[in-house]
Amino acid sequence: MDKNLLQALKAFLKIDQIITDKSSIQVYQRDGLSGYxxxxxxxxxxxxxxxxxxxxxxxxxxxxxxxTRGAGTGxxxxxxxxxxxxxxxxxxxxxILKVNPEQRTAIVQPGVRNIAISxxxxxxxxxxxxxxxxxxxxxxxxxxxxNSGGVHCxxxxxxxxxxxxxxxxxxxxxxxxxxxxxxxxxxxxxxxxIVGSEGMLAVITEITVRLxxxxxxxxxxxxxxxxxxxxxxxxxxxxxxxxVPAGLEMMxxxxxxxxxxxxxxxxxxxxxxxxxxxxxxxxEEVDEEIDLMVGALKKFGATKCLVSAxxxxxxxxxxxxxNAFPASGRLSPDYYCIDGTIPRKKVGTILREIExxxxxxxxxxxxxxxxxxxxxxxxxxxDSSKPGEFEKTExxxxxxxxxxxxxxxxxxxxxxxxxEKLGSMCVQFTEDERNTFSAVKFAFDExxxxxxxxxxxxxxxxxxxxxxxxxxxxxxxxxxPSF
Amino acid sequence: MxxxxxxxxxxxxxxxxxxxxxxxxxxxxxxxxxxxxDINPHLQLNTTTNEGIIDYDPSELVVRxxxxxSIIKLEKELVARNQFLNFEPPRFKTxxxxxxxxxxxxxxxxxxxxxxxxxRFFYGGCRESVLGLTIMDGTGKLxxxxxxxxxxxxxxxxSRLNVGALGCLGLITEAFLRxxxxxxxxxxxxxxxxxxxxxxxxxxxxxxxxxISGSFWANLEMEELSKKERLxxxxxxxxxxxxxxxxxxxxNFKNYTVMGNYAKSLWNSIRDQNLxxxxxxxxxxxxxxxxxxxxxxxxxxxxxxxMIFEWMGALRxxxxxxxxxxxxxKVARAGGHATIYHASQSIKEKYGSxxxxxxxxxxxxLNLKKxxxxxxxxxxxxxxxxx
Numbered sequence: 065m066d067k068n069l070l071q072a073l074k075a076f077l078k079i080d081q082i083i084t085d086k087s088s089i090q091v092y093q094r095d096g097l098s099g100y101x102x103x104x105x106x107x108x109x110x111x112x113x114x115x116x117x118x119x120x121x122x123x124x125x126x127x128x129x130x131x132t133r134g135a136g137t138g139x140x141x142x143x144x145x146x147x148x149x150x151x152x153x154x155x156x157x158x159x160i161l162k163v164n165p166e167q168r169t170a171i172v173q174p175g176v177r178n179i180a181i182s183x184x185x186x187x188x189x190x191x192x193x194x195x196x197x198x199x200x201x202x203x204x205x206x207x208x209x210x211n212s213g214g215v216h217c218x219x220x221x222x223x224x225x226x227x228x229x230x231x232x233x234x235x236x237x238x239x240x241x242x243x244x245x246x247x248x249x250x251x252x253x254x255x256x257x258i259v260g261s262e263g264m265l266a267v268i269t270e271i272t273v274r275l276x277x278x279x280x281x282x283x284x285x286x287x288x289x290x291x292x293x294x295x296x297x298x299x300x301x302x303x304x305x306x307x308v309p310a311g312l313e314m315m316x317x318x319x320x321x322x323x324x325x326x327x328x329x330x331x332x333x334x335x336x337x338x339x340x341x342x343x344x345x346x347x348e349e350v351d352e353e354i355d356l357m358v359g360a361l362k363k364f365g366a367t368k369c370l371v372s373a374x375x376x377x378x379x380x381x382x383x384x385x386x387n388a389f390p391a392s393g394r395l396s397p398d399y400y401c402i403d404g405t406i407p408r409k410k411v412g413t414i415l416r417e418i419e420x421x422x423x424x425x426x427x428x429x430x431x432x433x434x435x436x437x438x439x440x441x442x443x444x445x446x447d448s449s450k451p452g453e454f455e456k457t458e459x460x461x462x463x464x465x466x467x468x469x470x471x472x473x474x475x476x477x478x479x480x481x482x483x484e485k486l487g488s489m490c491v492q493f494t495e496d497e498r499n500t501f502s503a504v505k506f507a508f509d510e511x512x513x514x515x516x517x518x519x520x521x522x523x524x525x526x527x528x529x530x531x532x533x534x535x536x537x538x539x540x541x542x543x544x545p546s547f
Numbered sequence: 548m549x550x551x552x553x554x555x556x557x558x559x560x561x562x563x564x565x566x567x568x569x570x571x572x573x574x575x576x577x578x579x580x581x582x583x584x585d586i587n588p589h590l591q592l593n594t595t596t597n598e599g600i601i602d603y604d605p606s607e608l609v610v611r612x613x614x615x616x617s618i619i620k621l622e623k624e625l626v627a628r629n630q631f632l633n634f635e636p637p638r639f640k641t642x643x644x645x646x647x648x649x650x651x652x653x654x655x656x657x658x659x660x661x662x663x664x665x666x667r668f669f670y671g672g673c674r675e676s677v678l679g680l681t682i683m684d685g686t687g688k689l690x691x692x693x694x695x696x697x698x699x700x701x702x703x704x705x706s707r708l709n710v711g712a713l714g715c716l717g718l719i720t721e722a723f724l725r726x727x728x729x730x731x732x733x734x735x736x737x738x739x740x741x742x743x744x745x746x747x748x749x750x751x752x753x754x755x756x757x758x759i760s761g762s763f764w765a766n767l768e769m770e771e772l773s774k775k776e777r778l779x780x781x782x783x784x785x786x787x788x789x790x791x792x793x794x795x796x797x798x799n800f801k802n803y804t805v806m807g808n809y810a811k812s813l814w815n816s817i818r819d820q821n822l823x824x825x826x827x828x829x830x831x832x833x834x835x836x837x838x839x840x841x842x843x844x845x846x847x848x849x850x851x852x853x854m855i856f857e858w859m860g861a862l863r864x865x866x867x868x869x870x871x872x873x874x875x876x877k878v879a880r881a882g883g884h885a886t887i888y889h890a891s892q893s894i895k896e897k898y899g900s901x902x903x904x905x906x907x908x909x910x911x912x913l914n915l916k917k918x919x920x921x922x923x924x925x926x927x928x929x930x931x932x933x934x
Binding site: 164165166167168169189210211213217218221222224225234236238239240241242244245246247248249250251252253254256257259260261277300301303304306307308345346348349351352353405406407408409434437438439472473474475476477478479480481485489492493494496497498500501503504505506507508510519520 | 604605606607608609629630661663667668671672674675684688690691692694695696697698699700701702703704705707708709710711712715716727728729731750753754756784785786787788791839840841842843858861862882883884886901902904905906907908910911912914915917918919930931
C-alpha cells in the first residue's frame, strides 16, 4: 500500500470512507457474476461529487485504475476490480435530490436504488419505468452504466429512453454534462454513449431521469400453447396486430414445470409453452386492450387464456416468472444463464436449435424469454462435479450466442459485456469496429483510467469465454427476483 | 447500384483526403439551411443513388433502409402496414416541380439532422427510433453499430452518436429504424387560450395525464389552418382513452371544438413547416429561434413578435431581434438550448447555429471527430466552427 497515496486520500476522506483490510474488501472483489473476481488495493466510499473529483485526480496522477461500483448486482463482471485498482463505491451517494412533477423529472445520485425513485414519485402519480429484475437493490448509476431494461421496456423503453441528463467526472477530474433537461440538446449525442458504457468513460455523479404517468390499472393474461412454435408465432402475431404490450414474457414447458413446483401459481403444466402478456393504463384502456390481446393470442393458437381478476392474481401470475432462477436451482446443482437478443420471428427457430443442442451436448436447457423484445435467457443445467461438464456447458452457451449473432441479434440484451462476453464481442464485431470502440473510449479517457479491461477485447481475450455459472443455486443476491 | 455507391463514396472520400478538402454530404438538400453554412470550396457526395428498403418486417417493428431513400417513400410502405415513424420527421419542400414532390428529405438527412415533429413529446425523438447504422468513416471503412433489435447493449451506442451529428462523424449508408403501430384513435381539440392563460392550461393537460401526442399554439393566424391564440391538442391511443380525454376536456372547458378530418392537414403542416411563419424570408438582424426547454418553463422566457409553442411548451419557435447572446443566456439558465434556425449568413457565422458546449464536452467532441474523421473532411464546420 502506497503510504503517500493513503495520506493524500486521508486529507479529504474520513477513516470510514477508506477500506483497506482484506476481509472487508472481499465483498467488493466480485459482482453478481460468480466465477470472476479481482483484488483491488482499496475501496473508497465518497460522499460527494467533490470527493469523487479529488479521487479521480489522484488516481489519474498516479495511474491507478478506477472501477466504479453501484450495488454490485451486475451479471457480467463489469464491476470486478482489476489487480491494484481502486473500487469507487457510489453507495453513499444515495440521495434523491429533487422530484419535479411539473417537469416530470427527478434528479438523483448514482447510488439511489432503482425502485426508490418510483416509490418517491408515487405521490405525484408518476413512476420511473425501467424495471430490471434486481430493482429493489440495483443502483440507478449501475442502470445507466448497463442501459438496463426489464419486463416493461418494450412499451416504456430502456434506461437510455428514460434518462435526460447525466453529470459526470472525466479522467482529468472535470465536470462534464451529457444531455440537458430539455427534450434534446446541441452537439453530439454523448448521452447515448455514456448510457451502457459500463463505467468506462467517466464517473457519474448525478442523473436526471424522466418520470412517466403511473398507469392506474394493469392486467396480465396467462396463455397456454400446445406447441412452442405457436407461442413464438403468437409473440410476433401480437405485435403485427398493432399491439405493444406493457410486458410479454415466455416460458417453455420445462421452465413452467420447474416454477410451478416451486411457487404453485396455477401455471398450466400441460402446456408446451406459456406467455404472460400484460396491459396497463386506465381501466377502460386496459379492458379494450385485453380483449384485443386475447383475440390475437387465440388466433395464433392459444388453447387457454386466463386473465388476472385483480392485483393479487396478477402478482401470482408473475411470481412464477420472477422465480425462474431459484426454481431452476432446484433442478440441478449448477446452471448457466445466457443473455442474448434475437428478432422475435426467430424465437421458434432458436428454441428448436437449443433442443437439438441439448441432444448434442447431453445437457438440459430450460428457457425464459423477454419475448416481447426477443431477449432470451436460456438456463443450461449441469453438474460441475462431473468431469468435462463445465466445458460442455460453455460450448453450449457459446453456440447459442453465436446463433444470436447469426440471426441478426446481439450477444447481450441487458446484462452487458463486462468480462463475461469479451470473447463473444469478437463474434459480433469486426476488428475495425472493436478498434472504433477502443478509440471512443480513449476519446473520453485517454489514460485508460476507468474500468480497464472490460467490454472491448484485446487480441488475447478473443479466446476467453465466460458465462454466469450458478452452483447449487448459490446465487449472489438470492432474495432479489431474477429474470 | 448500392455496391457502386459504396465504392464511389470511398473514392470520393479518398479524393477529399488527398486534397484536404471539405466533403459535403447531401441527399435532397432539404436541410441545407439547418446548421452553419457549408465551408467553400467543397466536394459533394450525394446519397440519392443509395436508395431502397432492404428489409421490412412489421411484426419485428423494424425496417432496414438505405440512406438515400426518400422519407415519403419509406413512410408509404409503413403506412400500408398500419405503422409509422412515431417521431414524425419533417419533410421540407425543396422544389415546386410536381415530378420531384418526393424530394423532401432522405433517411440519411433525417437521421443526421435528428429533427422530430409534433409526436416527439409523446413517443420519443429520432434517436429513440434509430436501432442501428452502417457508416463509412473518414478513412473509407464501413462500420456497423447496433442492429435490428431494440435491446442491444454490446459496446458503445455509436449509431445514436450519429443522430443529430449533421454528418460530421461519417457517411450514413444504412439504417435500422424502429417502426410503431399507428394509433387506433386520434382526435384533435381546439381550445381558445390567450397567452396569459397558456401556462395554466398546459399544466392542467399534462397533470391530468391526457394522452397528448401533439400540441400547437401560435400568437398569429396560420393560413386558414389555425387561428390566433388557440391551443390545438392531438389525443392519440385506444378509443377508450381518447374518448375519456375529450370528456375530461369538455368537463373543464366551455369553449372547445373537436376538429374534423382537416386536423390531419394542420398536423402535417406543423410537421413539415410549410407555414409562412417558417418559409417567409428572415432578414437583417432578425432570427427565427428554435428554443428547446424543460417542461413547465416560463412561457414568457423569450418573447417575440411571432411565436409558436409545441411539445406542451417544451419547443418554441420565436422570431426575435433580441441580442443572441442574451437569448442564449436566458435559455441556458432555464436548462435548455437555443438554435439559430433561420437567420442571415453573417449572423450564423458570428454566433454559430447551436448553443455553445462546456469545455469538457468540447474536448470530447474534438476527440470523437478525430476518431471517425481524422482529417476533418466531413461537413466541416457545419455543427460547430471549432470542428
